[in-house]
Amino acid sequence: xxxxxxxxxxxxxxAIFVLFCMKYVWPPITxxxxxxxxxxxxxxxxxELGQQALEKAxxxxxxxxxxxxxxxxxxxxxxEKRQGDILDEANVKASEETSKKLKLAEQEVEQLSxxxxxxxxxxxxxxxxxxxxxxxxxxxxxxTHDKAIQALVTKI
Amino acid sequence: xxxxxxxxxxxxKHHLTNLTFGKDPSDGIWKIAETAQDAxxxxxxxxxxxxxxxxxxxxxxxxxxxxxxxxxxTTGIPGGLQNTIEIIIEFIDSNxxxxxxxxxxxxxxxxxxxxxxxxxxxxxxxVPVDFIPQIATYIGVHLYGMDPxxxxxxxxxxxxxxxxxxxxxxxxxxxxFFSIKNxxxxxxxxxxxxxxxxxxxxxxxxxxxxxxxxxxxVSLLAKPVSHGLRLFGNLYAGEMIFILIAxxxxxxxxTLSVPWxxxxxxxxxxxxxxxxxxMVVYMNMAHDTGDH
Numbered sequence: 001x002x003x004x005x006x007x008x009x010x011x012x013x014x015a016i017f018v019l020f021c022m023k024y025v026w027p028p029i030t031x032x033x034x035x036x037x038x039x040x041x042x043x044x045x046x047x048e049l050g051q052q053a054l055e056k057a058x059x060x061x062x063x064x065x066x067x068x069x070x071x072x073x074x075x076x077x078x079x080e081k082r083q084g085d086i087l088d089e090a091n092v093k094a095s096e097e098t099s100k101k102l103k104l105a106e107q108e109v110e111q112l113s114x115x116x117x118x119x120x121x122x123x124x125x126x127x128x129x130x131x132x133x134x135x136x137x138x139x140x141x142x143x144t145h146d147k148a149i150q151a152l153v154t155k156i
Numbered sequence: 157x158x159x160x161x162x163x164x165x166x167x168x169k170h171h172l173t174n175l176t177f178g179k180d181p182s183d184g185i186w187k188i189a190e191t192a193q194d195a196x197x198x199x200x201x202x203x204x205x206x207x208x209x210x211x212x213x214x215x216x217x218x219x220x221x222x223x224x225x226x227x228x229x230t231t232g233i234p235g236g237l238q239n240t241i242e243i244i245i246e247f248i249d250s251n252x253x254x255x256x257x258x259x260x261x262x263x264x265x266x267x268x269x270x271x272x273x274x275x276x277x278x279x280x281x282x283v284p285v286d287f288i289p290q291i292a293t294y295i296g297v298h299l300y301g302m303d304p305x306x307x308x309x310x311x312x313x314x315x316x317x318x319x320x321x322x323x324x325x326x327x328x329x330x331x332x333f334f335s336i337k338n339x340x341x342x343x344x345x346x347x348x349x350x351x352x353x354x355x356x357x358x359x360x361x362x363x364x365x366x367x368x369x370x371x372x373x374v375s376l377l378a379k380p381v382s383h384g385l386r387l388f389g390n391l392y393a394g395e396m397i398f399i400l401i402a403x404x405x406x407x408x409x410x411t412l413s414v415p416w417x418x419x420x421x422x423x424x425x426x427x428x429x430x431x432x433x434x435m436v437v438y439m440n441m442a443h444d445t446g447d448h
Contacts, residue, residue, distance in 0.1 A: 002195060003318060004178065004202040010211060010313075010322025017215045017273060022265035025222040029245050032229035039231055 125153055162305075164403050171285060171399045173308040174316060175292075178202025190306040204316055206292075211313035214276040218269070244272065248432070255436045258443040260334070266439075267432050270323065275428035277313040278391055282417055282424070285398045314391040314427075317384065324384030327435050331379075334442040343445065348372045383434050390427045394420050 129149055162170065169192060176189040178198030188205070189195035195202065225241045234242060248271060252264045289309040296307035313319045336344045351372060353364045394416075401413045 002174075002176070002199070002202065003321070004176075004198070004200050004204070006174075006202075006204040006207055006316065006318035007322040007325070009203060009208050010319045011326045013208075013212050013215060014269070014273075014323050014326050017219060018262070018266045018269045020219050021222070021269045022262060025219065025226050026245075026265040026268065028226035028229050029222070029242065030249070032226075032231050033242060033246065035231040036234075 121153065121156055125149060167403065168396075168399055170305065170308065171289070171310070172396075174204035174310050175206040175308045176202050177205050189308075190303070192308075195308075204310075204318060206308070206310050207313045207316040207319050210280060210311055211273075211277055211319055214280070214313070215269075215273050218272045218276060222268075222272070244268070251433065252436055255433065256440045256443075258440070260439070260443065263436060263439050267436050270435055271428050271432040274314060274323075274387065274431050275425065277319070278424040278428055280312045281315070281391060281394055281398070281420060283311060284413075285395070285402050312391060312395055314387055315395045317388045320388040321380070321384035323431075324380040324387075327383065327438055328380035331438045331442040334439065338443055339445050348376065379438060383431070383438070386434075387427050387431050390423055394423055 129145070132145070173192040173195065176195035176198060177186065178189060178195070179186050179201040180189075180194070181197050181199065189198060189202070221237075222241060225238050229238060245268065248268045249264060252267050256263050288311045289307075292309035293304050293307040296302040297304050310316065332344075335347075339347065349365045349368050349372070350361070351368055353368055355361050355364060397416055398413065398420075401409055401416060404412065
């Protein structure tokens with residue numbers, strides 16, 4: 001309980017600690033606090049900007065989506081039209097082909113029938129000639145008759 | 157209890173005496189006082205080794221802890237220690253901002269130092285009263301061959317009026333320094349002599365000067381005394397009660413020491429806070445140049 005030099009010792013150490021605190025303790029910690037405050041504020045504003053960008057992007061996405069949908073519709077419609085066209089074309093081609101084939105077949109048939117007719121004519125005329133020959137073998141000259149028959153044949 | 161041979165009052169006296177190193181008035185040699193009587197006779201030229209040692213050690217703990225955190229302070233996510241220290245610093249900062257309305261870079265660090273340092277010194281009060289003194293006695297007896305009754309050791313620096321007055325007087329002189337710096341010598345003297353009673357009449361004014369000087373002088377000098385003694389008194393009383401509780405039989409001590417320790421936690425923090433706030437208030441008054 002005596003007042004003595006401890007008083008002065010304490011005052012000196014108090015002064016030293018205060019000076020040390022003022023130099024090495026207070027400034028770094030308060031500046032760190034200050035900086036963190038700024039960082040948090042920056043982060044918050046950045047988050048807000050991000051939110052806005054997100055909303056904008058959402059709107060963008062919606063418009064793009066609807067655009068794409070309408071485009072898809074167009075494409076489908078075009079494809080359908082195209083399908084119809086192709087089918088029509090194919091139909092036309094097919095019918096043309098069949099008619100061509102039919103014609104060819106007809107022609108062939110005609111030719112065949114012509115040839116048959118001709119050969120039949122020939123055979124018939126030969127038969128007629130042979131018959132006539134047999135009938136009129138003696139009286140009629142063969143060459144003149146042949147000429148007449150030839151003329152007949154060409155007439156037919 | 158320290159030793160069975162002691163009576164209750166001897167035990168209390170022993171616990172209230174500092175380990176004093178000083179100049180023996182009889183032969184002029186600097187040595188450790190052997191009895192309380194010796195310590196008293198040494199007068200002003202003596203140092204309380206225990207108070208000084210603990211206060212400086214605790215001050216170092218404070219400075220080391222805070223400067224390490226300060227050096228490693230990150231602006232990112234703070235760790236547990238940094239968080240705690242930031243809370244303390246923000247607490248001090250907001251208190252200083254509320255009370256101190258001028259700009260002075262010294263005030264906030266000084267308030268921080270005073271608060272944490274005083275808090276740490278007060279916290280020593282919660283260490284059981286015989287714990288460290290017994291260790292000190294053991295060391296004193298076995299290393300230095302001292303009489304166990306002559307090994308005095310107080311571990312709570314704030315129960316030493318030298319410590320609390322040392323700080324409050326530093327604040328007092330600093331307040332006078334800032335007062336003169338901000339108001340000029342005329343302003344400072346005027347504050348002491350022309351208030352609280354003043355008059356337009358010059359003669360009455362002159363007559364009022366001694367009255368004013370007396371009133372203001374008392375209030376000026378009362379500040380450091382009440383500042384220092386408030387802290388000392390509270391902690392001394394708390395320590396005293398712990399010592400009295402320690403006189404009880406061993407099995408009964410906890411019934412009183414635990415409630416008192418829990419209550420004392422409040423006192424410890426509160427007194428450190430009051431010491432810090434008063435300091436800032438006095439500093440603020442020293443900076444107030446405004447009209448009274």
